[in-house]
Amino acid sequence: MSVESASLIDKHISTNVILSNIKNPAAVLTLSGKIARLNRRCQQFLPNVREGRLLGDYCEEAGVFGSLRNMIRHARSISGLHPCKLQTKHPEAPGSWLGFFSVLCSQITHKPIAILLEVDDHKVERENRIAALDQDADKRLIALRQFHQDGIHDALTGLKNRRYMNSFLKMECDLIKRQSTVGTLVVVDIDHFKRVNDTYGHNAGDKVISEVANCLERRLRESDVACRWGGEEFVLFLHNTSGHRAFSTCEELRTLIQGHQLEFDSRSLNVTASFGITSLQTQDSPQSVFARADKALYQAKTMGRNQVQVA
Known part of the structure; x- marks a missing residue:
């Protein structure tokens, strides 16, 4: 040129x-x-x-x-x-x-x-x-x-943002059709987050979101993708992981969040999170795989929160 x-x-x-x-x-x-x-x-x-x-x-x-x-x-x-x-x-x-x-x-x-x-x-x-x-x-x-x-990063947490995950998941759905790759989508929601905001204020809410994001990022591998979907909800993509291994990873994440003590204005806060997971299938679109993960998350919420459910 x-x-x-x-x-x-x-x-x-x-x-x-x-x-x-x-x-x-x-x-x-x-x-x-x-x-x-x-x-x-x-x-x-x-x-x-x-x-x-x-x-x-x-x-x-x-x-x-x-x-x-x-x-x-x-x-x-x-x-x-x-x-x-x-x-x-x-x-x-x-x-x-x-x-x-x-x-x-x-x-x-x-x-x-x-x-x-x-x-x-x-x-x-x-x-x-x-x-x-x-x-x-x-x-x-x-x-x-x-x-x-x-921009592809969330300003508060530094994780990937929703826009990035939408494009990324479309690519993964296309790849699984061509190459039969393996992957698991995880939707994570902080339990009783509104109660934190109402009780301690929005600054405390931001602190909780940031700390949960750190827990997720600290445990995940470099090949995995973590995204802040919006509000108190996160979306994870676990590469080359499915079934029992994916469930075990999410259990470790859930336990890590549950055991993490947050300090805010000289007060200690403990939070938990619910997980909905599903493995990608060859016929999946981004919409269908999200629908299954959301269904699993809904089950985790209705069954008492602070747990992992699979769809």
């Missing part, structure tokens, strides 16, 4: 502002798949990566899209955040990793102008990125809008 092409993209979107405030490896691609701009973390993550080269020189899409060309075509036709699985071609870089991509529209024409690709190699909290923005008001506004559009 010529320098003029990268410069043209820079005239339509603020690539430097976007990339300099993303701590994960990230790159802006042309609509033909060439690397227009990349951040420093991306240069460290993919050795010898260069602007102007095709992304396909360094990696390939190994998930539901099957190729980088299909991935980019999908991004151009459907707006939103889309997960992908990237397989590196370089022996010194990690073998495969989860990424997510979205189309970037021109601030002038409002038409697709580029693709933003970010690699999820560690947890990033959006507040830290926003706090580190340049003090220039216009740049801050542009970057802040970008984070709201493409």
Whole structure:
């Protein structure tokens, strides 16, 4: 790609502002798949990566899209955040990793102008990125809008958010149809959460949500995904786990939460949580697997709470 092409993209979107405030490896691609701009973390993550080269020189899409060309075509036709699985071609870089991509529209024409690709190699909290923005008001506004559009983390807990889980689960349902993979969806709900808010206030409620999130994240493996679904509800995806093993994992999580003592304003709080779990099946859609997990959670609630139920 010529320098003029990268410069043209820079005239339509603020690539430097976007990339300099993303701590994960990230790159802006042309609509033909060439690397227009990349951040420093991306240069460290993919050795010898260069602007102007095709992304396909360094990696390939190994998930539901099957190729980088299909991935980019999908991004151009459907707006939103889309997960992908990237397989590196370089022996010194990690073998495969989860990424997510979205189309970037021109601030002038409002038409697709580029693709933003970010690699999820560690947890990033959006507040830290926003706090580190340049003090220039216009740049801050542009970057802040970008984070709201493409953010995948919950601001309170640092876990993945509902938007991310929706896209991720769709990808997993597609994969199980093609490759017969194994996975379990878990819905977690903090018991009597309204009572905590009413008795101790919303600050205490936020503290409870954050502490439960820490318990979940501390026990789960790196390959698992934890999401704050909304309010006091969480959604987990356990990779390559089903049946008794999934139940045992959730029992450990339930026990960990029950035994965790929270301190708030010199007072001790104890909370419990209910779990509904279900394994993915080849015919599943995101809607059907969520419906089963919700049914199991409802059973856990009606049978006394603080327990794990399977559907």
